[in-house]
Amino acid sequence: MLDTRDRKILELLQRNASTPIADVAEQVSLSPSACSRRIQRLEEAGYIRARTALLDREKLGVPTTVFALVKTAHHSDDWIESFRKAISDIGEIVEAHRLTGSYDYILKVVLPRVEHYDVVYRRLVKRIELFDVSAFISMEVLKSGEALPVDYAE
Incomplete structure (x- = not known):
């Protein structure tokens, strides 16, 4: 089950997957380590399929x-x-x-x-x-x- 922070993390990462964990964590009011664990959980659950670069x-x-x-x-x-x-x-x-x-x-x-x-x-x-x-x-x-x-x- 996703909560508001998970959804915000997903929004932030799909805008820019290279955003530093510390910046994502700050925007969702988590410590960097807690944010990193959430991102890893989202990846393992399949919400994040891949992190790619959008080319011009x-x-x-x-x-x-x-x-x-x-x-x-x-x-x-x-x-x-x-x-x-x-x-x-x-x-x-x-x-x-x-x-x-x-x-x-x-x-x-x-x-x-x-x-x-x-x-x-x-x-x-x-x-x-x-x-x-x-x-x-x-x-x-x-x-x-x-x-x-x-x-x-x-």
């Missing part, structure tokens, strides 16, 4: 985002596994979600420029049969981030 897409040369909506005529477990393998080997595809509705999947693709989408598209369709792929270029990011709401955690 502009500096890495992939500022463009394209969302690809995918339709397929195949829905077998074997096909889905083949699809997972095909997209996992393409680094520019950074997210993939199975959907309800008219399309089966949505892919988030990061690129150096829009024209590079064709390179990714060709690599994908060489690996797996797709019925239809429609691409949409993101014009502006209105909200972005990995931070999750912590109020629902038990």
Whole structure:
């Protein structure tokens, strides 16, 4: 069961996982050692999956985002596994979600420029049969981030 301090610790760490324990402890009114134990408990309980660095897409040369909506005529477990393998080997595809509705999947693709989408598209369709792929270029990011709401955690 999470308490208010645990939730605050999770909020602080997901904003900046490299925040010194002493600073986190001060903000949640704990000693550094008690705060460290809580963080370790949160990690062991699976609330904290990993501590990672968020990289700057502009500096890495992939500022463009394209969302690809995918339709397929195949829905077998074997096909889905083949699809997972095909997209996992393409680094520019950074997210993939199975959907309800008219399309089966949505892919988030990061690129150096829009024209590079064709390179990714060709690599994908060489690996797996797709019925239809429609691409949409993101014009502006209105909200972005990995931070999750912590109020629902038990």
